[in-house]
Amino acid sequence: xxxxxxxxxxxxxxxxxxxxxxxxxxxxxxxxxxxxxxxxxxxxxxxxxxxxxxxxxxxxxxxxxxxxxxxxxxxxxxxxxxxxxxxxxxxxxxxxxxxxxxxxxxxxxxxxxx
Amino acid sequence: xxxxxxxxxxxxxxxxxxxxxxxxxxxxxxxxxxxxxxxxxxxxxxxxxxxxxxxxxxxxxxxxxxxxxxxxxxxxxxxxxxxxxxxxxxxxxxxxxxxxxxxxxxxxxxxxxxxxxxxxxxxxxxxxxxxxxxxxxxxxxxxxxxxxxxxxxxxxxxxxxxxxxxxxxxxxxxxxxxxxxxxxxxxxxxxxxxxxxxxxxxxxxxxxxxxxxxxxxxxxxxxxxxxx
Numbered sequence: 654x655x656x657x658x659x660x661x662x663x664x665x666x667x668x669x670x671x672x673x674x675x676x677x678x679x680x681x682x683x684x685x686x687x688x689x690x691x692x693x694x695x696x697x698x699x700x701x702x703x704x705x706x707x708x709x710x711x712x713x714x715x716x717x718x719x720x721x722x723x724x725x726x727x728x729x730x731x732x733x734x735x736x737x738x739x740x741x742x743x744x745x746x747x748x749x750x751x752x753x754x755x756x757x758x759x760x761x762x763x764x765x766x767x
Numbered sequence: 768x769x770x771x772x773x774x775x776x777x778x779x780x781x782x783x784x785x786x787x788x789x790x791x792x793x794x795x796x797x798x799x800x801x802x803x804x805x806x807x808x809x810x811x812x813x814x815x816x817x818x819x820x821x822x823x824x825x826x827x828x829x830x831x832x833x834x835x836x837x838x839x840x841x842x843x844x845x846x847x848x849x850x851x852x853x854x855x856x857x858x859x860x861x862x863x864x865x866x867x868x869x870x871x872x873x874x875x876x877x878x879x880x881x882x883x884x885x886x887x888x889x890x891x892x893x894x895x896x897x898x899x900x901x902x903x904x905x906x907x908x909x910x911x912x913x914x915x916x917x918x919x920x921x922x923x924x925x926x927x928x929x930x931x932x933x934x935x936x937x938x939x940x941x942x943x944x945x946x947x948x949x950x951x952x953x954x955x956x957x958x959x960x961x962x963x964x965x966x967x968x969x970x971x972x973x974x975x976x977x978x979x980x981x982x983x984x985x986x987x988x989x990x991x992x993x994x995x
Contacts, residue, residue, distance in 0.1 A: 662866050662868070665868055666782060666785065666786075666866070666867075666868055666869065667785075668869065670785075673781075673785050676781060677778065677781055677782070680777050680778050680781055681778055683777075684776075684777060684778055706824055709822055709846075710775065710776055712846060713774075713776035713778060713779045713846065713865065714776060714777075714778045715778075716778070716779070716846065716865050716866040717778065717782065717866050
C-alpha cells in the first residue's frame, strides 16, 4: 500500500493489512460527520462540557490522520472546558472546522474509491 | 493473557483491537464502549489486562481503576500526557499516548506479559509458608495445602490432615500462593488444582472435602485446568 501523507499514521498502523486499512477508513468516514453534528448540537445547546467532550471524541476519530490544523482546532475547543463564554467564539470557528473536516473526508473517500 | 478494551471511540477501539489481534500471547475477552459495561463483564469473568482509555464520558479510566479492590494489570491509552503521574500512583503497567502504533503497544503489553509470567510462577523458590497459630509460627509446605476457606477475619488452611485457623484474608493468601497451582473458585474458597478429583456441576470433589464453585468463577477454574 502506498498512500497520501495525510494518512501516514494509518498506513503505519495497518502495516500492509488492506482489509484493516479499509475498515478504519470506513469507521473514520462514518465518525467524522457524526462528530461534527454532535459539536454543532452542543453549540446550539450552549453546553460547553458537552462541546468539549465532543471535540475530544472527534480528536480520537481523526487521530490516524495528519490533519494538523483540524487537530489543533479541536484541541483548542477541548481546552475551553471552564469557559462557557467561549461558545460564541467556537461557533464562529465552526465553518473553519467543517472545512478542514471536509478536506479530510474527501481524501478518505478518495482512498476508499481506489 | 486475557485482555479487554474499554474506549468510547470506535476508531480508537478498532486500532487497539488490531494491535491485540497481532499479538500472539493476547486473547481478546471483550471490547466495551464504556466502563459501566466493562465493570459488569468483569464481575463475570476475570481478565489479566485492561487496555483502558482515560477520558470517557461516563467515568474516566482513572476513576474506573479506583473502583477495583483486586485490579488486573492496566495499560492506559490516552491522547494526553497530563494524567501520567496520577496513573502511575495506581500502579498501572504502562501508559500509551494516542495514536497507538504497534511497536509501542507491543512494548507495553510485553511488559505486562513479563509481570504476568512472574506472578504465575509465584514467589521463586518459596515452598513453605509460615503461619501464626496461637503464639507459634508454624511451617507448612505449600504442596500440602489443598484448600483455603474464608471465615470472617480468619482463614482455614487445609494441609494434609491438618486444619489451621489463621488471622488473614483471602487476598493475602492468593498473593502468597503460586497462581499456577491454586485457583479462587468461590468468594470463600481457594483450591489447589492438582488435588481436585472431580467437578460435579458447582461442587469440587477433593480427597477429604467438597467445595462449592461460584457461577462467576467457574469459567476461570475451567480455563486453569488441563482438559480435553
